[in-house]
Amino acid sequence: MGSLAKRYVFVTGATGYLGRPLVARLLERGHAVRALVRPSSASKLPSTCEPVIGDALDPSTYGARIQRGDVFVHLVGVAHPSPAKAAEFESIDLASTALATQAARSAGAARFVYVSVAQPAPVMKDYVRARAAGEAKVRDCGLAASILRPWYVLGPGHRWPCLLLPLYGIAWLLPKSREAARRLGLIRRPTMIRSLVRSVESERPGIEVLDVPALREAGRPD
Numbered sequence: 001m002g003s004l005a006k007r008y009v010f011v012t013g014a015t016g017y018l019g020r021p022l023v024a025r026l027l028e029r030g031h032a033v034r035a036l037v038r039p040s041s042a043s044k045l046p047s048t049c050e051p052v053i054g055d056a057l058d059p060s061t062y063g064a065r066i067q068r069g070d071v072f073v074h075l076v077g078v079a080h081p082s083p084a085k086a087a088e089f090e091s092i093d094l095a096s097t098a099l100a101t102q103a104a105r106s107a108g109a110a111r112f113v114y115v116s117v118a119q120p121a122p123v124m125k126d127y128v129r130a131r132a133a134g135e136a137k138v139r140d141c142g143l144a145a146s147i148l149r150p151w152y153v154l155g156p157g158h159r160w161p162c163l164l165l166p167l168y169g170i171a172w173l174l175p176k177s178r179e180a181a182r183r184l185g186l187i188r189r190p191t192m193i194r195s196l197v198r199s200v201e202s203e204r205p206g207i208e209v210l211d212v213p214a215l216r217e218a219g220r221p222d
Contacts, residue, residue, distance in 0.1 A: 004029070004030075004201065006030055006031055006032065007026075007031040007032070007071050007200055007201060008031070008032045008034075008067055008069060008070050008071070009026055009031050009032065009033045009034070009070065009071045009072075009073060009200055010033075010034050010035075010036070010052075010065070010066050010067075010070045010071070010072050010073070010104075010109070011023060011026075011033060011034070011035045011036065011073045011075065012035075012036045012056050012072075012073070012074050012075055012076045012096070012100060013036075013056075013074070013075030013076040013077065014033075014035030014036065014037060014045065014049070014075070015035075015037055015041045015044040015045065016075055016077075016079070017079070017153070017155065017157075017158065017189075018075055018115065018153065018189070018192065018193065018196065019035075019075045020044070021189065021190075021193050022073070022075070022193050022196050022197070023035060023045065023046065023049055024046060025193055025194075025197055026197060026200065027046055027048050027049060029197065029201075031200070032050075033048075033049045033050065034049070034050045034051075034052050034065060034070075035049050035050070035051055035052060036052045036054050036056060036062050037051050037052065037053065037054075038053070038054075038055070039053055052065045056076045056096040056099070056100070057092070057095060057096055057099065058099075059099045059100070059102065059103040062103070063103040063106065063107060066103060066104060066107035066109060067107065067108075068107060068108035068109070068110075069108065069109070069110045070104070070107070070109045070110060071109070071110060071111045071112075071113060071200050072100065072104040072109045072111070072112050072113065072143075073113040073196070073200060074096070074097060074100045074101075074112065074113065074114050074115070075115055076092065076093070076096040076097075076100070077092070077093045077096075077115075078092055078093055081124060081127045083124065083126065085127075086126035086127075089126055089127050089129075089130035089131075090130055093127075093130050093131065093134065094130045094131075094133050094134050094137075097114065097134035097137050097138070098134075098137045100112075101137045101138055101140070101141035101143075102141070104141065104143060105141045105142060105143060109143060110143070110144065111143060111144045111145060111146070111200075111202070112138055112141060112143045112144070112145040112146075113145065113146045113148070113196065113199045113200060114134060114135065114138045114145065114146070114147050114148070115148050115150070115196075116131040116132070116134060116135050116147050116148065116149050117131040117149060117150065117151065118149045118150060118151035118183050118184050118211065118212060119131070119132055119149065119183075121151070121183075121184060135147055138207070139207055144204065144205050144206060144207070145206075145207050145208070146199035146202060146204075146208050146210065147207065147208070147209045147210070148192075148195060148196065148199065148210045148215060149209065149210060149211045149212065149215075150187045150192055150212060150215060151183070151184040151185060151186065151187070151212060152186050152187070153186075153187050153188070153189050153192045154186050154187065154188045154189065155188065155189030156189075158189075182212065182213060183211060183212060184212070185212040185213075185216075187212060187215055187216065187219070190219070191215065191216060191219030191220075192215065192219060193219075194218065194219040194220070194221070195210060195215045195218040195219040198218050198219075199218075
């Protein structure tokens with residue numbers, strides 16, 4: 001790792017769409033990773049990742065495994081969000097974030113990394129509302145934090161928005177829609193993973209918010 005300090009990282013949602021490649025990359029870079037998983041998912045973790053068997057909605061099952069100085073990465077969320085899942089955004093996404101920030105603060109974590117969503121947005125208002133409320137929980141917990149705001153992360157099984165690329169091109173040409181096209185741009189998964197890694201390794205104090213352009217910049221290959 002050269003001069004880079006080793007991080008001790010606690011990850012929720014570690015076997016999901018972003019979690020699996022993130023955990024693998026953190027381990028490759030020499031960091032120590034503990035991952036909160038259900039018993040049925042523990043086998044999906046790399047052998048060098050330490051499993052923490054528990055429930056993201058019950059911090060009594062994992063709070064004692066957070067160490068002072070950890071970087072806490074919270075990736076729990078409803079898979080494939082849609083307007084039909086509004087209740088789940090509150091009961092899972094927001095609820096788990098509120099509990100995670102409390103647990104991280106109580107344990108003396110050093111940093112909190114949270115994946116939110118680009119905002120404001122003209123669609124998916126319940127999802128955006130829940131993620132914005134999650135951001136407020138992160139801000140209120142008193143830890144240094146990175147809040148990442150992608151709109152849609154392209155990758156395996158998540159490519160349908162590519163059909164919208166011609167519309168993005170048109171939006172960029174129109175002054176009235178250019179800012180929305182910038183804010184609601186698409187991010188490729190490798191770019192998002194590099195941005196997450198750099199957030200984990202960040203020593204920046206206070207709260208940093210990375211919108212789509214900042215994610216693209218932070219996610220450039222080394």
